[in-house]
Amino acid sequence: MDFGSWSPSHTILALFIVAGFIGQVAVLFYRMGQTEKRLTRSEERAEKRDAELLAMIDKRIGEVNQRIGEANQRIGEANQRIDGLRSEMNQQGESLRSEMNQQGESLRSEMNQRLSDMDASIRQLNQNHIEHLTHHHHNE
Numbered sequence: 001m002d003f004g005s006w007s008p009s010h011t012i013l014a015l016f017i018v019a020g021f022i023g024q025v026a027v028l029f030y031r032m033g034q035t036e037k038r039l040t041r042s043e044e045r046a047e048k049r050d051a052e053l054l055a056m057i058d059k060r061i062g063e064v065n066q067r068i069g070e071a072n073q074r075i076g077e078a079n080q081r082i083d084g085l086r087s088e089m090n091q092q093g094e095s096l097r098s099e100m101n102q103q104g105e106s107l108r109s110e111m112n113q114r115l116s117d118m119d120a121s122i123r124q125l126n127q128n129h130i131e132h133l134t135h136h137h138h139n140e
Helices: 008-139
Strands: none
Touching: none
16 A cells, blocks of 8 residues: 555545554553453452351351350260269169069068978977877877
8 A cells, every 4th residue: 555645635534544443452452451450459359258158167167066065075074974873774674673582582582481481380299189089099
């Protein structure tokens, strides 16, 4: 293209178009810079919010874990008390069973002794009766 054949008005118009294009490119770069700054600030705010949320989540998880630990400790203590009560009840049951067995043996022994005494008394009565009848029979 031969720029020398252009008239000054065409040259000025071409320069305005080029200047306008350069201006538009400059405005575009400026706006891109502003957008980049806004995006950077938004990203920083988002990272800050993320960090705050993560800290809050970690705190809540810590609280939940602490409560779970406390609950587990209470459950462990309750299990120990239950085991202690179970052991105590078993011991009391064994003691009661032993005492009942001893009382049963004592009653059995006493009943056997009474039956033996009654048997001896009945034999003695029979013997006395026989002797009485024999003595009475001889006297007649």
